[in-house]
Amino acid sequence: MPLSRRRFLGATLAAGAVVGLAATGCASGAPPVVRRPAQRPLAIPPLAPVRREAGHVVVDLTAAPGESAFLDGPTTPTWGYGGLAFGGPTIRARRGDEVTVRVTNRLPETTTTHWHGMTLPAAVDGGPHQPIAPGASWEASWRIDQPAATLWYHPHPHGATERHVHRGLAGLFLVDDDVPVDLPDRYGVDDVPVVLTDRSFAPDGSFDTAHRNAVGLLGDTVLVNGTVAPYLDVRTTRVRLRVLNASPARSYRVSAGDPVTLVGTDGGLLPSPRVVPDVLLTPGERAEIVVECAPGRRTVLRSLPDDLGAVNGIAAAAGGHDTLDLLELRPADRLESSPAVPAVLSREAPLAESAALRTRRFDLSGNRINGLAMDVRRVDEVLETGATEVWELTNRHTLPHNVHVHDARLQVLSPGERAWKDTVAVPPGRTVRVLVRVGPYADPEVPYMIHCHMLRHEDDGMMLQFLVLAPGQRPGTVTGHDHG
Numbered sequence: 132m133p134l135s136r137r138r139f140l141g142a143t144l145a146a147g148a149v150v151g152l153a154a155t156g157c158a159s160g161a162p163p164v165v166r167r168p169a170q171r172p173l174a175i176p177p178l179a180p181v182r183r184e185a186g187h188v189v190v191d192l193t194a195a196p197g198e199s200a201f202l203d204g205p206t207t208p209t210w211g212y213g214g215l216a217f218g219g220p221t222i223r224a225r226r227g228d229e230v231t232v233r234v235t236n237r238l239p240e241t242t243t244t245h246w247h248g249m250t251l252p253a254a255v256d257g258g259p260h261q262p263i264a265p266g267a268s269w270e271a272s273w274r275i276d277q278p279a280a281t282l283w284y285h286p287h288p289h290g291a292t293e294r295h296v297h298r299g300l301a302g303l304f305l306v307d308d309d310v311p312v313d314l315p316d317r318y319g320v321d322d323v324p325v326v327l328t329d330r331s332f333a334p335d336g337s338f339d340t341a342h343r344n345a346v347g348l349l350g351d352t353v354l355v356n357g358t359v360a361p362y363l364d365v366r367t368t369r370v371r372l373r374v375l376n377a378s379p380a381r382s383y384r385v386s387a388g389d390p391v392t393l394v395g396t397d398g399g400l401l402p403s404p405r406v407v408p409d410v411l412l413t414p415g416e417r418a419e420i421v422v423e424c425a426p427g428r429r430t431v432l433r434s435l436p437d438d439l440g441a442v443n444g445i446a447a448a449a450g451g452h453d454t455l456d457l458l459e460l461r462p463a464d465r466l467e468s469s470p471a472v473p474a475v476l477s478r479e480a481p482l483a484e485s486a487a488l489r490t491r492r493f494d495l496s497g498n499r500i501n502g503l504a505m506d507v508r509r510v511d512e513v514l515e516t517g518a519t520e521v522w523e524l525t526n527r528h529t530l531p532h533n534v535h536v537h538d539a540r541l542q543v544l545s546p547g548e549r550a551w552k553d554t555v556a557v558p559p560g561r562t563v564r565v566l567v568r569v570g571p572y573a574d575p576e577v578p579y580m581i582h583c584h585m586l587r588h589e590d591d592g593m594m595l596q597f598l599v600l601a602p603g604q605r606p607g608t609v610t611g612h613d614h615g
């Protein structure tokens with residue numbers, strides 16, 4: 132195919148933009164993917180032990196350094212939660228539970244622990260305003276009051292989130308509820324966590340952080356639940372995969388070859404299942420998919436190329452040209468029959484645009500939002516408890532970005548059924564309109580965050596702060612913990 136003038140110009144401009152924005156002098160593209168045949172059983176993160184104390188579900192979580200053996204060779208210095216050298220145990224709680232998580236920091240530096248996707252008071256959100264000093268503990272207590280969903284937890288220290296997450300700190304937080312839904316639900320058997328992240332390795336075994344470009348830190352190797360080149364032995368005709376993109380910068384277009392059934396997104400189950408060819412997950416996003424398995428027939432879960440709406444050079448820098456094998460499903464020769472995916476998954480009412488009180492606009496450009504860099508002492512927006520609003524998210528940049536809103540639950544305004552989200556992709560040059568449902572907790576002094584979840588961008592200041600206030604309440608003084 133001849134290269135049209137427009138395509139040629141686009142590619143040239145893109146390459147120039149990437150080189151110009153590159154933080155280090157290294158190659159501007161993503162590192163070439165390392166291919167390995169599936170050879171290790173997929174690690175399943177253990178469920179975090181819970182205690183019941185005075186009506187509370189109590190979880191103790193310690194963040195600490197460790198050593199991980201990802202490859203046959205030197206080990207990798209990593210950070211993990213709950214006794215794991217890398218990653219974290221899966222915390223599981225029910226709607227209605229009063230949860231207390233006690234986080235102890237055994238790391239050599241200050242961290243925080245954010246409950247991504249959780250509706251909860253700002254003082255326990257675990258963002259930049261709740262630092263945990265080395266050796267200290269922090270307790271977060273709240274009542275879980277949201278539908279069943281695949282949420283997660285990770286550090287959110289001001290200016291250092293990429294480094295802390297890249298070292299390995301991330302775990303799932305599964306919320307269950309009492310609504311009966313006949314989906315596969317045996318954890319680690321037919322209801323399987325798939326935490327995707329990518330790393331490169333230096334010759335001494337340590338994580339290589341040299342390949343950072345304007346998009347962020349990309350790796351040449353995918354880790355699934357911390358396993359390189361994993362396979363999963365499958366015993367049932369259907370397997371539900373809870374896929375989390377925990378990567379600092381890489382997006383995945385997850386495909387199983389044949390179409391899969393999408394049953395859930397960031398914030399919970401869909402109203403009804405949707406058969407889709409693949410699912411695009413930008414950093415921070417989740418999808419629950421059901422994959423059909425035939426006896427003895429191996430299926431490779433793969434990430435397919437996707438330009439992420441960017442021109443060629445930038446798509447390449449974002450890993451958008453890469454094909455990555457994620458997980459090989461190995462069904463047994465005889466499979467236990469799984470129930471069909473129910474036609475109705477959730478009866479939760481969608482948000483109504485007619486209920487929106489106002490429209491806010493957020494322009495993404497140059498790692499800034501509305502031209503502003505994150506300031507822990509500045510309040511950028513004030514929202515009202517329980518309000519519904521329309522937010523118009525516009526990417527005026529050549530780089531792909533996404534937007535994560537703490538505490539709130541979102542639905543993208545597009546035709547068809549709405550999915551519950553907390554993180555939405557905003558491709559270059561595009562405007563994404565979302566309905567935002569603000570949480571019920573007011574706090575005049577502690578803000579929540581809205582930010583790009585590509586961690587380099589976030590650390591660079593692509594983040595604003597909002598207070599949630601009750602009607603008639605006035606903002607107080609927001610004090611910063613500017614330890615970054």
Ligand SMILES: [Cu+2]
Binds near residue numbers: 532585
């Ligand atoms: Cu971004």
